[in-house]
Amino acid sequence: MNAMTVYQLILAKQSQQPFRLARDVSLAMIISIMVIIFATAVSDSKISSLFPIFTVAMLIVAIGEIGSHTFNEYKEKGNAYVWLMLPATTLEKWLSNFVMSFFIIPVVFILVFSASSLIAKLLIAMLGWPVEASLFNPISTDGWSLLKGYWLIHPLYFFGAIYFKNRVVMKTTAAMFILIILWFIYTAFIADLLISAQVESSLEFFESQFNHSETYIKFGPLIIEEENIRLTSPILGRLLGTAIMIGYFSYFWSLSLLRFRELEL
Structure with missing residues (x-):
């Protein structure tokens, strides 16, 4: 695996839609500023934390980016074969989408949220409103919680992004709910029987x-x-939780890589 090849693949994908990320970032900033100003205006004096607002915003980012822009180059009939025939290994092509969706996108949008809170605070001060807007610190506990929340849903929807051609979030969520319900029914039946x-x-x-x-x-x-x-033992609980999380991440990421290999074949 060559890291430079992964980097070049990321650049090549962004060059297809050179203004797409800038447009999404700008739109997210404008909406965030408007929501912060509105929420501050209807509050009595100050919003103690912007975390609930940005939690919803981060979920929307995950839906838009992972659901619509991850592996999308391999779903377009007109140029999918070009990407499949590029001189890069399957792992390098898979990693280019993984690095973009897992690292770059959440960090970029967390910084956007932080900048939007600063701009909203300045606008409120310029308008002379007797209210105070909070600032969002991207390296605070809230910033880390946003990042962890995004990472927590990433493996599931990253697998759905390569498995489904369209409506990734809706189909993945529905499939997961159906599997959970069937698993509970099956487990209850077997337990009752045996x-x-x-x-x-x-x-x-x-x-x-x-x-x-x-x-x-x-x-x-x-x-x-x-x-x-x-x-x-609390240690046993932490070990069990860690094992479950490692299994969850490894399972869906491995499935997405295997599905991508099938697509190439």
Whole structure:
């Protein structure tokens, strides 16, 4: 893999629509400024945090960028074959979209949000309104939370971007909901078929223990309370959460790469 090739692929894609990113950035800034000014105008004195506004804005960015502009060059019948025949490996072509959507886009738009809060503050001061607009710090906890939230949904919709030709966000979300519902139904059916008797006896045991004034019951690595279940060790919980997140990211990114290989073949 050659990093320079990945960089050249990113530049080549942007050169197809040279004003697209500038247009989207400008539009996002104008809308953000208007929303901040409106929200500040209807508040009593000051908006304590712009994080809720920019959370919605970041979700819209993810829908627009990942859903409409990721792998879009391979979905156009007129020039898809040109991109597929470029002298670059499959991994390099995949990485060019990955780097753009995972690193460049969220950082650019977080900086746009920060600049829009500053411009909105200056405009409010020039208008002489007796209200104060907040500033958004991109390297603060809120900025990091925006970035993590974007990254959290990226693997799923990045896979959907290469799997579906259009309406990526809607189709990916609908497919995920259907799979989750089917998984719950299937799991409940299998559990009822195979281990319903064991579950009922376990529930009776736990109820009898709680009836004897026990506040909690240790069951292996779990602590079972009347209205809650938690792990005995916080470290174990963090390890389990880390393993789930690594599996989630690895699974959907791997599927997207495999799907892209199928497209090239």
